[in-house]
Amino acid sequence: MKIETKCLHEGYTPKNGEPRVLPIVQSTTYCFDSTEHIAQLFDMPTEFMYSRFANPTVDAVEKKIAALEGGVGAMCTSSGQAANLLSILNLCSAGDSFIAAATIYGGTINLFAVTLKKLGIECIFVDADAAPEEIEKAFRPNTKAVFGETLANPALTVFDIEKFAAIAHAHKVPLIVDNTFATPVLCRPFEFGADIVVHSTTKYMDGHAVQGGGVIVDSGKFDWTNGNFPDFVEPDESYHGVSYTKAFGPMAYIIKARMQLMRDFGCYPAANSAFLLNLGLETLPVRMRQYCTNAMDTAKFLEGNSKVTSVNYPGLPSNKYHKLAKKYLPEGCSGVISFNIAGGREMAVKFMDHLELASNVVHVADIRTCVLHPASATHRQLTDEQLVAAGIDGGMIRLSVGLEHIDDILADLEKGFAAI
């Protein structure tokens, strides 16, 4: 099936007499006939037991997202940050390190550079555009993963997935790609060699700003028995001595994430959130195409304005990442644009405060056009040095183009320009 059809039909197929629409199973627990049956579930959780780590509504959405990305399994989380956290903790323990592109989401930089460091896990940031030989210098004997964002938030750099997959695999570690901005409609990182995909489903996947969530998807292709990941192979004492690779084969990563990490951390979404996410997923392909069209028109408009010193949108032929975008995002570069206003921080803030249609919100990838000033919001915690490394300037505005009519979006931007 094509992705439009998968978005509507994967994950839930009603049987005779069952509801046409995915039901919200608002129950934390499930009944069983015997104590023995429950005992067996504690050895091998093959049925729903408890909502800290599995629920039928969420399960249907997990199956849909796995199908959209072309993976063997998925696990939803209560936020994108929770997905990022668990994707790393499933591979790294205290004393390990991993490598991440420097141009990633500011919240993820905090998580990786500050919070994980307190847990004894070191993140080494690299310039994603550097030559493979440069990037290889960041590997240590304890390196367990490589991480990057398909389309970085908000730097909008395009991640060379094939280059990083080759480097990661040469060092026997998996490549994790945060595919939030692209969504599986515009890019499927597994087709380029990524092993694990994560998303903040809070963004385009939901798209209506009604639920916060995340997801981890497993390609099922990485060889966890290569000697680098004993936790996947050796018996898990906290789970009756199960060996994840022996018991679950290609699903070892995603099942270990659920059985160890979701069981212990419990950052699982509510059934109602999964229901809302599913509604968003049903229309994702139609929305993504319109975002791409509206954003491309807006980017061209901005490029022609004398009060704009630079426009960053990989869909523009003038963009540094245009070639990579044509390879990884051939159908379009999503709806987020960043641009710099002449006059720096002060003018950028003034411009934003004169917009009427575009909402000034701490969000992105919404159905409604919205704007944000990264230097004073999402990236506020970063030092000036980190800001530069993340590709952020004081005059930079992140514009998330919505699905309003393009004429109204551009008319609103004109109001901002008239004020500066």
Ligand SMILES: *Cc1c(COP(=O)(O)O)cnc(C)c1O
């Ligand atoms: C928003 C975002 C996150 C964090 O997701 P939350 O759902 O806000 O926790 C992670 N990565 C990227 C690329 C994002 O845009």
